[in-house]
Every structure is written in C-alpha cells, then in structure tokens.
Amino acid sequence: MIFSTVCNLLLAHNLDVTQGQELNLKKLNTSEKITSTHAVAWEKQLIAYEESLRANPWQKQLQSIAHNKMLLTGVVLGLIVLGLAILGPVFYDADYARQSLRNAHKPPFFEGYFLGTDSYGRDMAIRLFIGFRVSLLVAAAVTALSLLVGVMLGMIGGYLGGSTDRVVRSSTDFIWGFPLILVAVLLVGGLGEGLFPVILAVGIVNVAAITRVVRGEVVGLKEKEFVEAARAAGVSSYRIMWRHLLPNVLAPALIMASYLIAVAVIAEAALSFIGLGAQPPLPSLGKMIADGRGFLRINHWEATIPGIGIVVLVLAVSMIGDGLRDHFDPRLRHERGRKKNK
Amino acid sequence: MNQTVHDELITIRDLQISIQSEGSFFEVVKGVSLSIQTNEIVCLVGESGCGKSITALSIMGLLPADVARVTGGEILYRGQNLLELNSRDMRRLRSDEISMIFQDPITSLDPVFTIGSLLKEVIRSHRKVSRSEAKKLAVRALEEAQLPDASNRLKSYPHELSGGMRQRVMIALATALNPSVLIADEPTTALDVTVQAQILESLRMRQRELKMGMLLITHDLAVVAAVADRVAVMYSGEIVEEAPVNDLFDNPKHPYTQGLLGAIPDITARRGFLHAIPGRVPPPQVSPPGCEFAPRCGHSIDPCWEQRPALLPTSVGKLRCINPQPFLT
Amino acid sequence: MKHVIGRLGYMLIVLIVSSIAVFYAIRLSGGDATAAALPGSATEEFRQEFRASIGLDRPIYLQYFAYISKVLRGDPGRSITNNASLIEMLKHHGKNSLILGGAAFALVFVIGIPLGVLASLRRNSWADHGIMSFSIVGMAIPNFWLALLAVWLFASTFRLLPAAGCCSPKQLILPAIVLAFEGIALTVRMTRSAMIENQNNDFVRTLRAGGLSEWRVIGKHVLRNALIPIISLAGLRIGQIVGYALIVEQIFSWPGIGQALVTAVLRRDYPVAQFFSLILVVLVVLGNWLADTGYTLANPRLRRSK
Numbered sequence: 001m002i003f004s005t006v007c008n009l010l011l012a013h014n015l016d017v018t019q020g021q022e023l024n025l026k027k028l029n030t031s032e033k034i035t036s037t038h039a040v041a042w043e044k045q046l047i048a049y050e051e052s053l054r055a056n057p058w059q060k061q062l063q064s065i066a067h068n069k070m071l072l073t074g075v076v077l078g079l080i081v082l083g084l085a086i087l088g089p090v091f092y093d094a095d096y097a098r099q100s101l102r103n104a105h106k107p108p109f110f111e112g113y114f115l116g117t118d119s120y121g122r123d124m125a126i127r128l129f130i131g132f133r134v135s136l137l138v139a140a141a142v143t144a145l146s147l148l149v150g151v152m153l154g155m156i157g158g159y160l161g162g163s164t165d166r167v168v169r170s171s172t173d174f175i176w177g178f179p180l181i182l183v184a185v186l187l188v189g190g191l192g193e194g195l196f197p198v199i200l201a202v203g204i205v206n207v208a209a210i211t212r213v214v215r216g217e218v219v220g221l222k223e224k225e226f227v228e229a230a231r232a233a234g235v236s237s238y239r240i241m242w243r244h245l246l247p248n249v250l251a252p253a254l255i256m257a258s259y260l261i262a263v264a265v266i267a268e269a270a271l272s273f274i275g276l277g278a279q280p281p282l283p284s285l286g287k288m289i290a291d292g293r294g295f296l297r298i299n300h301w302e303a304t305i306p307g308i309g310i311v312v313l314v315l316a317v318s319m320i321g322d323g324l325r326d327h328f329d330p331r332l333r334h335e336r337g338r339k340k341n342k
Numbered sequence: 343m344n345q346t347v348h349d350e351l352i353t354i355r356d357l358q359i360s361i362q363s364e365g366s367f368f369e370v371v372k373g374v375s376l377s378i379q380t381n382e383i384v385c386l387v388g389e390s391g392c393g394k395s396i397t398a399l400s401i402m403g404l405l406p407a408d409v410a411r412v413t414g415g416e417i418l419y420r421g422q423n424l425l426e427l428n429s430r431d432m433r434r435l436r437s438d439e440i441s442m443i444f445q446d447p448i449t450s451l452d453p454v455f456t457i458g459s460l461l462k463e464v465i466r467s468h469r470k471v472s473r474s475e476a477k478k479l480a481v482r483a484l485e486e487a488q489l490p491d492a493s494n495r496l497k498s499y500p501h502e503l504s505g506g507m508r509q510r511v512m513i514a515l516a517t518a519l520n521p522s523v524l525i526a527d528e529p530t531t532a533l534d535v536t537v538q539a540q541i542l543e544s545l546r547m548r549q550r551e552l553k554m555g556m557l558l559i560t561h562d563l564a565v566v567a568a569v570a571d572r573v574a575v576m577y578s579g580e581i582v583e584e585a586p587v588n589d590l591f592d593n594p595k596h597p598y599t600q601g602l603l604g605a606i607p608d609i610t611a612r613r614g615f616l617h618a619i620p621g622r623v624p625p626p627q628v629s630p631p632g633c634e635f636a637p638r639c640g641h642s643i644d645p646c647w648e649q650r651p652a653l654l655p656t657s658v659g660k661l662r663c664i665n666p667q668p669f670l671t
Numbered sequence: 672m673k674h675v676i677g678r679l680g681y682m683l684i685v686l687i688v689s690s691i692a693v694f695y696a697i698r699l700s701g702g703d704a705t706a707a708a709l710p711g712s713a714t715e716e717f718r719q720e721f722r723a724s725i726g727l728d729r730p731i732y733l734q735y736f737a738y739i740s741k742v743l744r745g746d747p748g749r750s751i752t753n754n755a756s757l758i759e760m761l762k763h764h765g766k767n768s769l770i771l772g773g774a775a776f777a778l779v780f781v782i783g784i785p786l787g788v789l790a791s792l793r794r795n796s797w798a799d800h801g802i803m804s805f806s807i808v809g810m811a812i813p814n815f816w817l818a819l820l821a822v823w824l825f826a827s828t829f830r831l832l833p834a835a836g837c838c839s840p841k842q843l844i845l846p847a848i849v850l851a852f853e854g855i856a857l858t859v860r861m862t863r864s865a866m867i868e869n870q871n872n873d874f875v876r877t878l879r880a881g882g883l884s885e886w887r888v889i890g891k892h893v894l895r896n897a898l899i900p901i902i903s904l905a906g907l908r909i910g911q912i913v914g915y916a917l918i919v920e921q922i923f924s925w926p927g928i929g930q931a932l933v934t935a936v937l938r939r940d941y942p943v944a945q946f947f948s949l950i951l952v953v954l955v956v957l958g959n960w961l962a963d964t965g966y967t968l969a970n971p972r973l974r975r976s977k
Contacts, residue, residue, distance in 0.1 A: 038631045038632060038647040038648050039630075039636070039637075039644075041631070042631055042647070046624070049627060173959075174688070174689075180914055262810075270813060270815060270918065273918070286815075289813075289815065289816050289819065293819055300823065304820070307812075307819075310816065311811045311812055314810075314811035314813075315808065318807065318810065318811060319807070404879055433882050434882065436879070436881065436882035437881045437882040442880045444873065444880075446873060450873045450874055450877045451874055452874040452878065452896070453874070453896070454896055455892070455895075463881075464881040464882065467883055467884070501971070512877070515881060516880075
C-alpha cells in the first residue's frame with residue numbers, strides 16, 4: 001500500500017499544462033498576475049519536468065528493453081538459431097542425407113566437415129541446421145494450433161459457463177495431468193509415425209494449457225462492467241467474445257504460448273529420441289542424440305552437438321518469453337497507476 | 343527527565359524522509375514536528391500522497407529500507423530516539439508499547455493462519471506465558487475489541503470474517519499487550535460506511551480504556567470530527583496547521599485547511615458550487631521554492647514564493663502561513 | 672466432505688476414460704499379437720484359433736469389459752513373451768519404479784525449495800544470479816540428453832558411479848538426479864518468485880508491526896504462503912516424473928514399470944503393454960488427485976466452503 005502511495009505521489013505530476021503555452025501564472029481565482037521571479041522560475045521548472053516525463057515513448061521502451069538483460073540474451077540467441085536454421089543451409093552447401101561411411105565418426109573441423117560427421121558419415125553441421133528447422137517448424141505449428149484451438153475453447157467454456165464449461169474444464173485438467181509421452185505413443189499407435197502425430201500430441205497438451213489460462217481470464221472478465229454493458233445493449237454473445245474478450249485475453253494467452261514453445265521444442269526432441277516424429281533421413285535433434293548415443297566414446301560430438309543445439313534453442317525461446325513477460329508485467333502496473341491519475 | 347502526568351509519549355522533531363525514484367532521492371517528508379500525549383487522539387489529516395502514512399511507518403521503524411530513508415530529525419518515545427534504536431530493541435517496542443493498525447484488513451492478515459494463532463504468536467513473542475495463558479489473553483483482547491463470540495473465533499481464518507470483524511482482529515492484535523501508543527493508518531477507509539462508525543467507536547473506547555496516545559491518520563474530515571481531540575493538517579510533506587478539533591473546524595486558519603473544509607458539500611445549503619481546490623499537489627521532484635501551497639493559494643503574496651514559511655505557534659495551536667485570511671463560509 | 676467425494680468421483684471417471692483410451696490405442700496400434708507368441712510357421716487357422724482363445728476376435732468393447740473385470744478380480748493375465756504373471760511383474764517392477772520415482776520426487780523438493788528460498792533472500796546477489804541461471808539453463812536441458820551425458824561423464828569417463836542396473840543406492844543416484852533435474856529447476860524458480868511476491872504482501876507489514884522477528888516473519892509466515900502454489904503443482908510433478916521415467920529407466924536399465932512398458936510395446940507383448948499403461952495412468956490420476964487434496968488442505972481459503 002505504501003508503494004501505491006509513493007507511486008501516486010510521484011506520478012501526480014500532471015498539472016494541466018499544455019506544451020508550448022505561454023507562462024500564464026495567475027493567482028487562482030483572481031486575475032492578478034504573479035510577479036514573483038521565484039514563481040516564474042518554478043513554473044518553468046515544472047513545465048520542463050512535465051515534458052521530460054512525456055518524452056518520446058519509443059525511446060523509453062527501447063531503454064527498458066536494453067536494460068532487460070534476459071530479453072536481450074534471449075533475442076541474441078534466438079537470432080543465432082534462426083539465422084543458422086534459415087540461412088545456414090543456404091550458405092553451407094551440403095546434403096544432409098548423403099552418407100560417406102569412409103568419413104564416419106569424424107570430429108569437428110575435419111576436412112570440409114564443419115562439425116564433423118555422424119555414424120553414417122553424414123555432415124553434422126547441415127544436419128544441425130536442418131534439425132533447427134524441424135524443431136522450429138514443429139514448435140510453430142504446435143503453437144499456432146494450440147493458440148487457435150485453446151483460445152477458442154477457453155473463451156467458449158469461460159463465457160458460456162455451465163455444463164459446457166465443466167466439460168471444457170475437466171478435459172483440460174485431464175489432459176494436463178497426462179504424461180505427454182503416453183499421449184504421443186497412443187497417437188502414434190493410431191496414426192502411424194511421422195511429424196503429424198507428434199504435432200498433434202504436443203498440440204493437444206499445449207491446447208490444454210492455453211485453454212486453462214484463457215478460461216480463467218474470461219471468467220474474470222465476464223463480471224466486468226464493460227461486458228455487462230455490452231450485454232445490456234443487446235450485443236450477441238459471439239460478438240462480445242470476438243470484439244471485447246478476445247483482445248483482453250490475447251496477452252495472457254500469448255505469454256503462456258511463449259512458455260509452451262519451449263515445451264514444444266523439448267517434447268518434439270524427446271519424442272524423436274524415442275523414435276517418433278521426423279523420420280530418417282530427415283534429421284531431428286532428438287533423433288540425432290539417439291543416434292549418437294552409442295558412440296559417446298568414439299566421437300562424443302555426435303550426441304553433444306545436437307544436445308547443445310536443443311539447449312540453445314530452448315534457452316533462446318524461454319529467455320525471450322520471460323523477458324517479454326517481465327517487460328510487460330511491471331509496466332502494466334505502472335501504466336495502470338498512471339491512468340488512474342489522469 | 344522530569345515527567346508530568348499528561349506527558350508527551352511521542353515527539354517528532356523536524357523529521358525528514360526521502361524516497362528513491364528512478365535513481366535519485368526526493369524528499370517527501372520535509373521537516374515534520376508533531377507530538378502525541380497520553381490519553382488523547384491526534385488526527386493527522388491530508389490528501390493521498392502527502393506523506394502521512396510514511397511518517398507513521400517511520401515511527402514504527404517500518405519504512406521499506408530499499409525505497410525510503412530517514413534523512414533528518416528525530417522521533418522520541420518517552421525521551422528515547424527511536425531512530426537510533428537497534429532492530430532488536432525496536433522490535434521489543436512494537437506492539438508492546440507502540441502499535442499500529444493498517445488500512446486494508448483483507449490483505450493485512452496472514453491468510454494461512456488462524457487468528458488465534460496470530461494473536462498467540464504476537465503475545466508470546468513479547469511475554470513469557472504458557473500457551474493456555476496466551477490463549478486467555480487472546481480471547482480477552484478480542485472481547486475488548488468487541489468481536490462477538492471471541493473464544494470460538496480463535497479458530498477462524500481471516501477470510502471467514504467480514505471486513506469489520508477483521509479490523510477488530512487487527513485492533514485486538516495491536517492492543518493485546520496494552521501499548522501506550524496506537525497508530526491507526528486510515529483504519530476505516532476500506533470498510534463499509536455503516537461499519538466505519540462502529541469501528542471508530544470501538545477504537546475510541548479502547549483508547550479511553552487504556553489511556554493510549556493515539557495517532558489517527560485519515561483523509562476523511564468526518565472521521566476527524568467524530569473522534570479527534572487535536573488535529574494536524576499535512577500538505578505536501580509538511581504540517582501546515584495544528585489545532586484542537588473544535589478550533590480547527592470553527593476557525594481554520596491555513597488556506598489549505600479552509601479549502602478542505604470548504605470542499606465539504608453542505609446538505610443544508612441551497613444550491614451552491616462544489617468548491618474544489620484548484621490545481622494539484624506539486625511533485626516532490628519539483629518543489630516550489632517557497633510555500634508548498636503557494637501555487638494553489640487564493641491569497642498568496644510575493645513573499646510566499648521566496649521563502650518557506652515556518653511553523654509558528656498560534657493562540658490555539660500552530661500555523662505555517664504568512665498571510666492567513668479569515669475563513670468565509 | 673462433499674468436495675472430497677466429488678473429487679473421487681471425478682477421479683474414477685478419469686480412470687475409466689483413460690483406461691478405455693489406453694486399451695483402444697494399444698489394440699489399434701496394430702500388429703498381430705500372434706506374431707509375438709507363435710512361431711512364424713504357424714498356419715492361419717491356428718492363428719485364428721489362438722486369437723479366439725485369447726479373445727481377440729470379439730468386438731472391442733466386449734474385450735474391454737472382459738479385460739477390466741479380470742483386472743479388478745486381480746488377474747490381469749500373463750506376459751506373452753515369458754509367461755510371467757503380470758501381478759508378479761507389477762510387484763517387482765512397481766517396487767523399483769516407486770523407489771526411483773520417490774527418490775526423484777523427494778529430491779525435487781529437498782533441493783528445489785531451499786535453493787529457491789536462498790535465492791529470494793539474497794536477491795540480486797551472486798548467489799541469486801547463479802541459482803537462477805542454473806535454473807533457467809536446467810529447464811532447457813532435455814533430460815534424456817542429460818542422462819546420456821551423466822552416464823558418459825560419471826560412469827565411463829570418471830568412473831565415479833555405475834552406469835546402469837538396479838538396485839543399490841549407488842545405482843540410484845544418477846537416474847534419480849536426472850529424473851529430478853527439470854523438476855528441481857522449475858521448483859527453484861517458483862519458490863523464488865513465490866517468496867518474493869509474498870514478501871511484498873500487506874500481512875508481512877502487520878506481522879512486523881506485531882514485533883515478530885524477521886526470521887519468524889519470513890521463515891514461518893512468508894514461506895508457508897509461498898508453498899501453496901508449489902504444493903499445488905506437486906501433482907503435475909508426479910505426472911511429469913512418471914512420463915520421464917519411461918526414458919530414464921530405459922537409459923539406465925532400471926527395471927521399473929516404464930522400462931517394462933517400453934520393452935513390451937517394442938515386442939508387441941500386449942498384456943504387459945496394456946496392463947502397465949493402465950497402471951501408469953492410474954498412478955498419474957492418483958498423483959493428481961493427491962496433489963489436489965494437498966492443495967486444498969494447504970490453502971485454508973479453500974478448506975471450508977464459507
């Protein structure tokens with residue numbers, strides 16, 4: 001409470017002085033002009049202070065982003081990974097499927113192989129880059145899918161309430177507690193191997209998470225005045241959900257999604273480690289680890305490189321997610337404080 | 343030190359407190375002097391952000407250390423400077439001799455413990471009593487705070503009580519050890535109007551029973567009128583006027599006080615204007631060079647801008663103004 | 672009380688639905704059970720008879736009911752591969768899994784909570800930054816990779832700990848730590864943020880005003896409040912551990928339920944696969960229910976319906 005007091009104190013700066021206006025000091029309630037030089041000087045100081053607070057908002061955003069080390073590191077890492085994934089194969093011309101048993105198990109920097117070769121003599125570097133592509137692709141697909149379905153389900157369940165809500169809630173609780181691997185194995189059993197069942201499996205689990213978050217938000221928002229006002233005005237439920245609830249719900253949903261991207265990457269890796277997911281010769285970071293597993297003594301790079309790749313990718317994603325969240329969250333509190341005083 | 347019967351419990355002298363914001367420190371309490379004596383209720387009035395809560399917290403030594411700092415002055419309790427006390431001695435005083443209750447009872451009580459265990463914990467940290475003794479003391483404190491069904495309530499959790507009841511629990515917590523001083527920071531602001539009067543009454547009863555010196559902080563003049571013996575008006579980090587309650591209401595001298603009183607809508611008056619004090623409190627980063635209130639004052643003169651007026655004694659109290667005008671209703 | 676019964680009912684429904692899902696999935700994942708049990712030279716008629724004898728020719732839902740009733744009667748059948756009694760297998764593998772899972776579960780809280788509290792108490796110090804970095808990186812490391820690295824480093828290279836097998840304490844160390852790793856990282860973060868959040872709560876001010884020592888205020892009151900969200904996620908921890916145990920048991924050759932399940936799936940040993948999947952599901956559901964109950968107990972606001 002004292003902090004809010006302090007904030008109120010510090011933010012109650014907005015005397016209604018517009019920029020560039022002539023100093024027009026009068027004694028309040030009279031038309032006498034104040035002649036004291038001290039008064040004039042003070043008013044100038046005040047206007048200057050006011051202006052400094054209204055300084056370029058973009059500048060302030062960039063400033064606070066620059067201070068946010070986590071976000072920065074994450075972005076840097078992410079750019080590296082993205083660069084390698086997209087541009088790597090462009091500049092590093094190699095075939096990820098080409099085997100060369102003569103050159104198998106070579107460490108990095110051996111002849112032309114930047115990161116060495118695996119047990120089949122395939123180029124590790126290009127496989128790493130393509131592996132990044134696969135991971136990013138799966139993560140993107142999973143996130144898009146889970147956001148779409150999750151937001152929809154969450155809004156429907158949260159807003160409509162009643163039995164619909166109970167169904168939504170129980171199913172999400174159920175899925176959320178389920179070990180991912182079991183879901184994936186079962187799905188693969190039904191749908192066969194390949195990327196699609198993996199995307200579906202991870203997607204389903206992530207949908208549950210997003211639905212939960214969205215539903216929670218909607219239930220909270222449902223009681224707010226602007227929803228009641230819309231309802232009283234006769235706006236249809238569908239419209240309310242679309243125009244009023246959706247924008248408010250997007251923020252927490254996206255924050256959750258940023259966590260889930262990391263989950264998706266690790267899940268895909270875990271599943272491909274077991275053998276589900278991307279089928280050879282398409283490289284997948286998890287599968288590469290599985291392949292390299294038996295050769296740790298001969299050439300540990302085969303297993304360590306894809307592992308490091310996964311770690312870097314997940315780190316990048318989580319740091320960006322965390323940094324964004326930190327960036328927006330305390331700001332939100334700040335902004336609310338400001339609005340109250342205006 | 344010679345003590346008289348009606349002696350000063352708390353003497354604040356020229357207290358200065360600064361707050362840290364965006365790297366630098368700004369003074370938010372600019373030299374406050376105030377005293378609280380036994381068996382009286384002093385009301386500290388002012389709008390949000392004027393520094394009254396911060397002053398109160400500094401008496402208890404509860405200023406958040408990373409954000410606020412006392413930069414000058416002294417706070418004497420029975421002659422001893424609290425600011426020089428080490429934390430252990432300060433802790434001993436808290437609740438035992440100087441107590442505080444806060445504004446929002448909903449968030450002010452630990453939700454995972456029963457109120458009985460909270461009370462017993464506070465009691466036992468100051469007195470060497472057995473558990474059953476502590477329980478008896480706890481029940482008595484609750485009863486004296488007029489909480490109905492006190493002995494059964496010991497097992498209740500805070501969320502099971504209404505706002506008014508929770509505030510009574512706070513009162514019980516604060517007065518269980520019979521302190522000499524009670525600081526109440528906006529104790530009724532968060533409560534329903536109907537409950538406010540009851541709580542105020544309980545507070546006043548308790549104060550009279552224990553003959554405590556009470557500092558009641560509020561922004562609500564109705565509360566002041568209801569319970570105050572003496573009033574100190576605070577604006578932008580300073581005390582601008584101090585007087586006994588009747589004198590303050592009958593004859594406010596400081597233009598800010600006059601503004602506050604003039605701002606109370608009078609139901610009996612026929613058609614009038616809602617008189618608001620124009621302008622806003624200046625930010626601590628850009629303090630006026632002279633009187634803090636000068637920018638908003640209807641009868642400021644040039645000298646008001648040049649030098650900060652001192653808090654000088656009047657016939658009934660104190661006043662910080664070099665050009666006071668009579669209050670016209 | 673009604674609340675508890677409600678949760679039990681919900682749990683039962685979840686159990687039933689899960690078991691159906693598992694049952695169907697295993698059945699549908701195809702392949703021929705006979706391929707595993709009978710030699711390749713068996714004729715088609717013989718296979719048909721065999722299927723009929725096991726009951727594979729009846730409609731699926733009937734098979735399901737028959738199966739469930741057998742399980743509930745305590746006779747889930749026998750393994751196709753080695754004809755071992757499933758109940759016996761359950762006892763043996765189950766005990767191992769419980770040991771591993773229990774150890775990992777304990778590690779998560781025994782290491783995670785104190786580290787998180789420490790980080791929250793020394794905010795922005797080296798300790799805090801170090802612990803948080805460890806936690807962030809820890810959450811990014813896939814635990815199967817970690818398992819491989821651990822085996823490679825500690826077992827092969829430095830020869831400090833055994834690489835595989837059961838059941839001595841020395842053999843338990845690596846798999847338990849690997850299994851607990853992600854949970855520890857997550858718990859550290861959660862504990863730290865919960866502690867920090869609670870330290871800013873109003874009730875802390877009231878307690879300090881009551882003259883309580885900092886140790887009490889933080890060590891008892893703040894901590895207790897901070898533990899609420901952590902306990903609530905303990906159930907998810909169980910599900911996560913069960914899930915990862917499949918991989919970890921494989922890598923460390925720890926003969927638990929997960930390992931048996933994976934082997935069975937690969938060998939198309941249906942009875943084992945089915946039964947053990949069911950067991951896993953039961954464990955997960957139980958775990959969630961326990962966590963739910965625990966959360967309700969821990970947070971007084973949920974206890975009484977007032």
